[in-house]
Amino acid sequence: xxxxxxxxxxxxxxxxxxxxxxxxxxxxxxxxxxxxxxxxxxxxxxxxxxxxxxxxxxxxxxxxxxxxxxxxxxxxxxxxxxxxxxxxxxxxxxxxxxxxxxxxxxxxxxxxxx
Amino acid sequence: xxxxxxxxxxxxxxxxxxxxxxxxxxxxxxxxxxxxxxxxxxxxxxxxxxxxxxxxxxxxxxxxxxxxxxxxxxxxxxxxxxxxxxxxxxxxxxxxxxxxxxxxxxxxxxx
Numbered sequence: 001x002x003x004x005x006x007x008x009x010x011x012x013x014x015x016x017x018x019x020x021x022x023x024x025x026x027x028x029x030x031x032x033x034x035x036x037x038x039x040x041x042x043x044x045x046x047x048x049x050x051x052x053x054x055x056x057x058x059x060x061x062x063x064x065x066x067x068x069x070x071x072x073x074x075x076x077x078x079x080x081x082x083x084x085x086x087x088x089x090x091x092x093x094x095x096x097x098x099x100x101x102x103x104x105x106x107x108x109x110x111x112x113x114x
Numbered sequence: 115x116x117x118x119x120x121x122x123x124x125x126x127x128x129x130x131x132x133x134x135x136x137x138x139x140x141x142x143x144x145x146x147x148x149x150x151x152x153x154x155x156x157x158x159x160x161x162x163x164x165x166x167x168x169x170x171x172x173x174x175x176x177x178x179x180x181x182x183x184x185x186x187x188x189x190x191x192x193x194x195x196x197x198x199x200x201x202x203x204x205x206x207x208x209x210x211x212x213x214x215x216x217x218x219x220x221x222x223x224x225x
Contacts, residue, residue, distance in 0.1 A: 004157060034212070041123075043204065043215040044158075093157070103213065105150075105157035 002028050004096045006106035013084055014114055021079045021109045023094030029074035030096035034103070035067075038091040050077045084113045116141040116209040118188075120216035127195050128224050135190040135219050137205030146208040147188045149179055152218075153201045161203075164188060175199070197223045 003026040013019050023033055031052050036044040048069050049057040056069035066088075068080040077096075081088050093108040117140045127133050139145050146165050150158040162173025169181045180189045188205060200223045205216040 009155075041218075041220075043217045046212055046214075049212065095158075102160075105159075107155060107157045 002026075002096075002098060002102070002104045004094065004104045004106040006092075006094055006109050008109060009107065010110040010112075012112045012114065015085050016083055019081045019084055019111060021081075021092055021094075021111075023077045023079070023096065023106055025075045025096040025104070028096070028098050030077075030098065031074060032097040033071060033077040034095045034097075035069060035077070035079050036093040036095070038093060038108070040091075044093060047079075081111065084111070086113045089113045116145065116207050116214055118147070118205045118207045118214060118216040120203075120205055120219050122219045123217070124220045124222065126222040126224055129197055130194050133190075133192040133195045133199070133221070135203050135205075135221070137188045137190070137216055139186055139188060139205075139207055141207060141209060147179075147181065148206045148208065148213070149173065149177070149188075149190045150204045150206060150215075151201045152204060158204065161190070195221075195223055197225075199223060 005024045007022045033050040035047045038044045046059050047062045050069050050071040052071045052074050058064050071077040089112050091108050091110050095103045095105045097103050119138045148163045149161040152158050161177045162171050164171045164181045171179045177192050202218045202220050204218045206213045
């Protein structure tokens, strides 16, 4: 099946720094990618929809300036957590949608902000 | 608005025993429903999906799901679980161009 990768798989950073997470579709092109956030023992919450070549669409309550999303190509979307704080610590998951509208998920990135 | 609920937070099953995970949905029209499994260090993997038609859907790894409109449920089943089935299971519905996930059910397998 199709493969979606995320890098890094985990990251620890100091409060106030910015962290970039990459999401790549390895063997297919994805015009749409999604970014989710998952808190411990909770469900995945959709943060934003990333469309190649256009601005991301953010879900209600998600700060656009805090979570910058760039979908620069059909195989790459990035999520940058700006000025990260401990409350941003979470598990971030991306997914990519094929032309057949099947959604494949990345393995996730665990962020810990100290 | 569409929503799915998973009433069981944690289920423990003996290896070889049968499994049933519950998912209830709330949606105006016929929903598109999915079951995903999440294992540590791996991305969510689609087990099966329901769009329309037969109420019994076959998936991968020996899983199947029953969709019942009258009772608004989409139950995941497996006749005999293996230790490798221990994971987090999520029910999801698709509508308004996005997936909405349930809170998940953690499955523990005991020998």
